Amino acid sequence: MELVEALAEALAQAATILPEEVVQALRKARDQEEGPARVQLEAILKNVEMAREGKLPICQDTGTPTFFVRFGVDFPKLRELMEAIPEAVRRATKAVPLRPNTVHPFTGKNPGDNTGRFVPAVTWEPISGQEVEIHVLPKGGGSENCCALKMLTPGVRLRSVKEAVVEHVVGCGGLPCPPTIVGVGIGGGADLAMKLGKLALLRPLGSRHPEPEVAALEKELEELINA
Structure with a gap:
């Protein structure tokens, strides 16, 4: 019974409380924006605050x-x-x-x-x-609907991976309810790549992959998507 209660509470918190590093990222983005973008981010932050205080779903x-x-x-x-x-x-x-x-x-x-x-x-x-x-x-339906699998021809260079990720994220536009956290899985079969992409969403926001080559790719993708 204690296990059920602990898991139910974890699920409740996941639906009602945004991780602090995500809140800080939203505040940073708001402070950097002007016009409608700033207004929208302010509204999101207000919604996050109301959800936390009222113990209500964020979405x-x-x-x-x-x-x-x-x-x-x-x-x-x-x-x-x-x-x-x-x-x-x-x-x-x-x-x-x-x-x-x-x-x-x-x-x-x-x-x-x-x-x-x-x-x-x-x-x-x-x-x-x-x-x-x-x-x-x-996992919300809006973001799930924007998940994608891209099978590249064997032997293509990393540039093709970058193009596939950036083209898809930019093409989704506002469908996944931005600001968007992007998880990318590379390698293995289709099922493994999709699994790795979802597991990437569990990492603390702003953290980098322990392998320097992958960390460099993450940084480049972030810059390209936000360009």
């Missing part, structure tokens, strides 16, 4: 409940955790409340509690030891 689209779980192979409560995640989603959906976004793609049936086949979406990663680390990501 009416509270997303698809998504969990990333790194669990030790000797973690003693794995079965309990597997059962706790969907129950926590049901509880948070009712308590916050969260918008019931789980809809059967063929029948249109909505169970009303954000659960269903493959939902909540959970990615399990086994590690050594007994510890468990859980990340909660309420």
